[in-house]
Amino acid sequence: MATATMNYLRQHKLPHIWCPGCGDGIMVGALLRAIDKLGWSKDETVVVTGIGCSARSNAIIDFNTFQTTHGRALGFATGLKLARPELNVVVITGDGDGAGIGGNHLIHTARRNIDITTILVNNSIYGMTGGQYSPLTPAGAKATTAPFGRVEPNFDVCELVKGAGASFVARSTVFHVRQLEEMISQALTHKGFSFVEVIAQCPTGFGRRNKMRSPAEMMKWQRDHAVSAEAASKLPPEKLEGKFLTGVLHRSDRSEYTEMYQQVIAEASKRGGEQ
Amino acid sequence: MRYQIQVNTKWCKACGICVEFCPKAVLAQGDDGKVQVKNPEACIGCQLCELRCPDFAIEVGGVEK
Ligand SMILES: Cc1ncc(C[n+]2csc(CCOP(=O)(O)OP(=O)(O)O)c2C)c(N)n1
Ligand code: SF4
Ligand code: SF4
Ligand code: SF4
Numbered sequence: 088m089a090t091a092t093m094n095y096l097r098q099h100k101l102p103h104i105w106c107p108g109c110g111d112g113i114m115v116g117a118l119l120r121a122i123d124k125l126g127w128s129k130d131e132t133v134v135v136t137g138i139g140c141s142a143r144s145n146a147i148i149d150f151n152t153f154q155t156t157h158g159r160a161l162g163f164a165t166g167l168k169l170a171r172p173e174l175n176v177v178v179i180t181g182d183g184d185g186a187g188i189g190g191n192h193l194i195h196t197a198r199r200n201i202d203i204t205t206i207l208v209n210n211s212i213y214g215m216t217g218g219q220y221s222p223l224t225p226a227g228a229k230a231t232t233a234p235f236g237r238v239e240p241n242f243d244v245c246e247l248v249k250g251a252g253a254s255f256v257a258r259s260t261v262f263h264v265r266q267l268e269e270m271i272s273q274a275l276t277h278k279g280f281s282f283v284e285v286i287a288q289c290p291t292g293f294g295r296r297n298k299m300r301s302p303a304e305m306m307k308w309q310r311d312h313a314v315s316a317e318a319a320s321k322l323p324p325e326k327l328e329g330k331f332l333t334g335v336l337h338r339s340d341r342s343e344y345t346e347m348y349q350q351v352i353a354e355a356s357k358r359g360g361e362q
Numbered sequence: 363m364r365y366q367i368q369v370n371t372k373w374c375k376a377c378g379i380c381v382e383f384c385p386k387a388v389l390a391q392g393d394d395g396k397v398q399v400k401n402p403e404a405c406i407g408c409q410l411c412e413l414r415c416p417d418f419a420i421e422v423g424g425v426e427k
Contacts, residue, residue: 089412089421101373102417108377112416264413290377303382306414 091123092116100147108302110287111141113261114208115148118177121272132175135164137189139181140215140289141208158189161196164203172345175275178205182223183213186244190222193244197251200279201344206271207244207282210289218292229296248282249337255281256337260309261288263333273335279343286313286331365407366423367399374419380411 096119105111122132132150136142138157145152151174155163160178168176185193185207196203212230213219220230220237223244227236249256255277259267267285274281288294288305299305316334319327367388376395386404389397389411397420407425 089418092418096418102375102419105416107375107416108379109416112418113414116413116415116418261414264410301382302377302416303379306379306383 092119095119095123095129095149097147097149103147104143105140106289106291108288108290108305109140109214110210110261110285110289110302110305111144111208113264114141114179114206114267114285114287115144117261117264117268118179118206118271119148121268121275124272125275127175127275131173132177133164133167134177134179135160135167136179137181137184138215139184139213141179141181141210142184144179158184158187159192160184161189161192161203161205165196165199165201168201168203168345169348172202172349176203177275178203180205180207181214181221182207182209182211182244183219183221186222186242186247187213193248194251197248197253197280197282199344200252200254200341202278202280204271204274204277204281205283206274206285208285208287209244210287210293212289212293214289214292218296228293230293231296245282245284245332245336248280252280252341253282253337254279254339254341255335257282257335258284258286258331258333260286260306260313260333262306262309263313266333270335277338279341363402364424365402365405367402367405367411368421368423369397369399370419370421371396373417375417377416379414379416380420383414384411 129150134150135153136145137160145154164176164178209223211224219232223241224237226240245256257270259270270283274283290302294305313333314330316332374396381389388401388405390400392398409422411420412422
């Protein structure tokens with residue numbers, strides 16, 4: 088297993104730049120194991136990222152990697168997938184990158200249902216720039232930009248992309264690393280826009296300010312606040328207060344964008360031929 | 363020894379995650395915080411340390427696929 092992960096890593100780039108205990112490395116491990124089990128080759132797989140700590144995954148992952156501008160990974164990924172529909176396109180983004188500056192790209196990519204897998208690492212904070220709040224920072228949590236606690240509520244980003252039209256939506260945490268790998272695997276094989284929210288720890292930018300002193304303590308928080316969607320359906324609402332759901336949250340069967348676009352190309356070629 | 367636990371101390375960042383969540387208290391942090399295998403006989407080969415290590419620094423050998 089470890090050998091499989093090693094084969095997909097640029098080992099000369101290790102140790103990586105992430106802080107001790109950062110959740111990003113655990114997410115990368117789960118992604119690499121899922122891809123390895125699917126047998127995807129490095130050449131047919133492209134990982135697109137924007138800006139942020141999670142975006143730095145691209146420094147260590149040995150696929151075709153494409154680091155773009157802040158919040159715009161999905162725009163670049165859409166262009167790539169339209170030009171080369173045969174490639175497996177994976178986007179790794181953060182809560183600031185994906186739901187903040189890139190939120191508009193996120194909803195419209197979901198709406199198109201283009202066959203891209205998006206992994207959004209939600210560490211509740213802008214890690215790279217030192218701990219400003221993002222649209223996914225919970226109300227009451229502290230950030231450099233919210234020293235007395237965050238005032239307004241956060242998005243439920245899974246509900247957001249589901250509402251926008253994503254045809255596969257799942258959530259897991261880096262604590263639940265086996266479930267996480269399974270969710271990523273299902274997302275990778277789903278045809279259409281698939282989205283996995285990964286609850287992860289940023290000990291440096293979030294934990295220290297929010298009374299969680301170690302990475303392990305933050306993972307215990309994940310353990311204690313996650314409820315599987317299956318279990319939740321049998322629980323009374325008061326038992327779910329303050330908890331978040333994990334597992335596959337939504338799956339639907341909708342036409343996929345590049346396939347629909349092929350029809351436009353076919354039609355245009357036919358008409359071009361008539362002239 | 364049924365399972366062989368290998369630690370790459372060059373990559374280990376002493377985060378303590380593997381130590382905290384090992385169900386059998388096989389691992390411990392040394393003076394430098396980096397992980398050490400203290401009680402290898404107790405290892406049950408669950409691989410949780412390997413899967414949760416953010417730094418690809420610990421590997422459990424001898425686990426059947
Ligand atoms: C256009 C633009 N605006 C702002 C920045 C500064 N910036 C870099 S990373 C970042 C936030 C990233 O946060 P998140 O997506 O949550 O990722 P994390 O670092 O937590 O993984 C910001 C605002 C930038 N690089 N480009
Ligand atoms: S600042 Fe936070 S997100 Fe960035 S590497 Fe450090 S722990 Fe990870
Ligand atoms: S494989 Fe399991 S039991 Fe063995 S050291 Fe790792 S976490 Fe502990
Ligand atoms: S989880 Fe990895 S980096 Fe952290 S102490 Fe264990 S071996 Fe070291």
